[in-house]
Amino acid sequence: MSSKVNKVSEAVIKRLPIYHRSLTDVIENGVERISSSELSELTGFTASQIRQDLNNFGGFGQQGYGYKAVDLRAQIDKILGMDHTYNTIIIGAGRLGSAIANYSEFRENGFNIQALFDVDPEKIGKEIDSFPVISGDRLEEYIETFNIDVAIVTVPREYATDVIDRLIKCNIKGIWNFAPIVISAPENVVIENIRLNDSLLSLSYHLKEKFFKEVE
Amino acid sequence: MSSKVNKVSEAVIKRLPIYHRSLTDVIENGVERISSSELSELTGFTASQIRQDLNNFGGFGQQGYGYKAVDLRAQIDKILGMDHTYNTIIIGAGRLGSAIANYSEFRENGFNIQALFDVDPEKIGKEIDSFPVISGDRLEEYIETFNIDVAIVTVPREYATDVIDRLIKCNIKGIWNFAPIVISAPENVVIENIRLNDSLLSLSYHLKEKFFKEVE
Numbered sequence: 001m002s003s004k005v006n007k008v009s010e011a012v013i014k015r016l017p018i019y020h021r022s023l024t025d026v027i028e029n030g031v032e033r034i035s036s037s038e039l040s041e042l043t044g045f046t047a048s049q050i051r052q053d054l055n056n057f058g059g060f061g062q063q064g065y066g067y068k069a070v071d072l073r074a075q076i077d078k079i080l081g082m083d084h085t086y087n088t089i090i091i092g093a094g095r096l097g098s099a100i101a102n103y104s105e106f107r108e109n110g111f112n113i114q115a116l117f118d119v120d121p122e123k124i125g126k127e128i129d130s131f132p133v134i135s136g137d138r139l140e141e142y143i144e145t146f147n148i149d150v151a152i153v154t155v156p157r158e159y160a161t162d163v164i165d166r167l168i169k170c171n172i173k174g175i176w177n178f179a180p181i182v183i184s185a186p187e188n189v190v191i192e193n194i195r196l197n198d199s200l201l202s203l204s205y206h207l208k209e210k211f212f213k214e215v216e
Numbered sequence: 217m218s219s220k221v222n223k224v225s226e227a228v229i230k231r232l233p234i235y236h237r238s239l240t241d242v243i244e245n246g247v248e249r250i251s252s253s254e255l256s257e258l259t260g261f262t263a264s265q266i267r268q269d270l271n272n273f274g275g276f277g278q279q280g281y282g283y284k285a286v287d288l289r290a291q292i293d294k295i296l297g298m299d300h301t302y303n304t305i306i307i308g309a310g311r312l313g314s315a316i317a318n319y320s321e322f323r324e325n326g327f328n329i330q331a332l333f334d335v336d337p338e339k340i341g342k343e344i345d346s347f348p349v350i351s352g353d354r355l356e357e358y359i360e361t362f363n364i365d366v367a368i369v370t371v372p373r374e375y376a377t378d379v380i381d382r383l384i385k386c387n388i389k390g391i392w393n394f395a396p397i398v399i400s401a402p403e404n405v406v407i408e409n410i411r412l413n414d415s416l417l418s419l420s421y422h423l424k425e426k427f428f429k430e431v432e
Contacts, residue, residue, distance in 0.1 A: 016421075017413060018398070021398075022398070043398060044398060044400070081420040081423055082420060084428050094315070095318050096312075099311035103412070105413050109413070109416055110420065150419070173423055173427050174419055176416065182258065182259060182260060192419040192422070193415075196319070197233060198234065200321065201236070201298070203366070203406060203408040204296050205232075206406040206408070207297055207366070208297025210404075211365075212300050
């Protein structure tokens with residue numbers, strides 16, 4: 001069987017984690033085979049959308065037999081790069097940084113956290129979840145010495161631009177950014193943003209529309 | 217001048233927080249008027265996209281004079297529902313819940329946090345950032361008594377479905393959900409999800425594509 005994978009669109013990539021999560025759920029419940037209509041019920045996507053998405057990865061499903069859950073998940077793992085490991089640091093040892101250090105999905109997804117960085121002398125030299133907290137001054141040196149692939153940025157907004165500039169200069173490969181800033185990134189860095197504030201404003205908008213709309 | 221606002225598309229709504237953030241930046245720096253091309257440089261959207269988006273809110277910009285930053289931001293505030301306040305609770309007093317309780321943008325955006333809820337007897341009765349931590353058993357009673365509009369769900373995945381079912385039964389208006397679960401929500405609840413894990417897998421995918429792609 002060919003393991004060749006076609007170029008997959010961004011929209012499919014966004015749905016893969018959702019398939020992955022549903023497959024993990026059913027595998028944990030002992031399910032061996034799953035049909036596109038069962039996946040449809042779990043994910044909310046239509047069965048035809050699911051079949052079309054999964055067709056991208058070669059001849060998986062068998063008409064009338066459904067997908068073998070373990071094999072399909074392994075294939076998705078591979079496509080999502082979950083068979084790789086990434087040396088990862090967290091910038092900012094505040095509550096958000098600590099919450100992320102504690103987040104078990106990282107290790108499962110191959111993001112191996114090595115250390116946290118902070119500028120607060122009270123935190124430097126201590127440990128959070130057995131990860132050392134290191135002075136921000138040593139960021140560049142550490143990234144080079146320990147071949148760090150990915151940095152998770154949890155510093156307050158006012159420091160974020162400077163931190164991200166420094167990371168880009170060190171040739172970091174990936175940045176998972178929680179700071180509410182607009183980043184113009186060079187080609188050779190992958191940046192993924194979590195926009196908490198934008199999400200909150202979207203919630204606010206929809207609440208207003210549904211519940212607090214003035215009669216005009 | 218008419219304050220009538222046309223029905224705004226979801227795509228525009230997603231861009232409004234970004235305009236809002238850029239306007240706040242320039243207002244803090246003493247800027248009074250801003251042109252669509254200046255906004256374009258700050259946000260990364262094209263000037264024509266920006267003019268088209270802002271046209272939705274009536275006759276704001278003046279050809280050749282740009283937008284009055286304070287007025288434009290006030291209009292966006294209104295559209296996003298930031299002139300409302302929402303009584304808010306946090307479910308889960310772990311690190312993520314605590315990080316969120318500490319997040320100053322909430323109050324600025326009108327989400328007034330009242331309390332955190334947890335099932336851990338070690339946490340119940342204590343305070344986090346001067347907010348009380350209350351037993352999860354009292355959730356329904358508290359929501360009714362204190363007219364809670366919004367719940368922020370930060371509990372581990374295995375408890376999330378149950379918590380969200382209970383919130384929906386209490387007629388909560390809005391849920392900001394951090395748990396990696398698929399929710400089928402009734403019409404009368406606004407749900408906004410933060411998908412940390414999906415974002416991480418997207419980062420992983422793009423890292424693999426850019427840096428670790430096997431030669432085929």
